[in-house]
Amino acid sequence: MKEFDIVNRTRRAVTLIAAATLLAGCDTVNALINGVTNPMTPEQARSQVVDAATDVSHLIAKPVESAYFWHESCSDGDQGPFRGAVRISYQPPADPQAAAAAFDDMTQRLRQGGWAADSDFKSHATTLKKSGVDASLSPGHAGVPVASVMLYGECRDTTTTKATKGDGETLQLPID
Incomplete structure (x- = not known):
């Protein structure tokens, strides 16, 4: 049962991260990839x-x-x-x-x-x-x-x- 619980939590975390990435947009993702936390235009x-x-x-x-x-x-x-x-x-x-x-x-x-x-x-x-x-x-x-x-x-x-x-x-x- 513990193994099933860990897999379920992992799937939920991955789903939340993917959803947040889609909502945030490419500029935010690119900024984080480049190490820029406060990007400018x-x-x-x-x-x-x-x-x-x-x-x-x-x-x-x-x-x-x-x-x-x-x-x-x-x-x-x-x-x-x-x-x-x-x-x-x-x-x-x-x-x-x-x-x-x-x-x-x-x-x-x-x-x-x-x-x-x-x-x-x-x-x-x-x-x-x-x-x-x-x-x-x-x-x-x-x-x-x-x-x-x-x-x-x-x-x-x-x-x-x-x-x-x-x-x-x-x-x-x-x-x-």
Whole structure:
């Protein structure tokens, strides 16, 4: 009798799990498979980094050479989950000392604007974090013709795929 009871309970549990999966839908199942417990849409992933880029642009308050957005895979092989990414490029001063001072000024302005140095993002560049977005600033010297701020959103976009990530887009960022 005990064996019959165990088999019955197991069948009931499997049935409940299958029903919950069907009711929850594919997005929830895919999110759990990718280890993402609080997924975001592609639009939310874009908004997260574009809003951060606007904040960075306001805080740095220097002319932007270019700004570009794209969806990026958080793993090798262009597999999910994805995140939003933005690169903002600035023209540094030609003088090495002035370029180093400008880089320090950019970093300081971001810190004063709430970007903290407690990012767990691994990079050789100076990396700051705010509202789930990592900002990687590079380079800190005039040997490279363009200084940039790379913004990486959270790896929570479970809807975007290699086939649907699309092309990137040029952004127009305001400065104050």
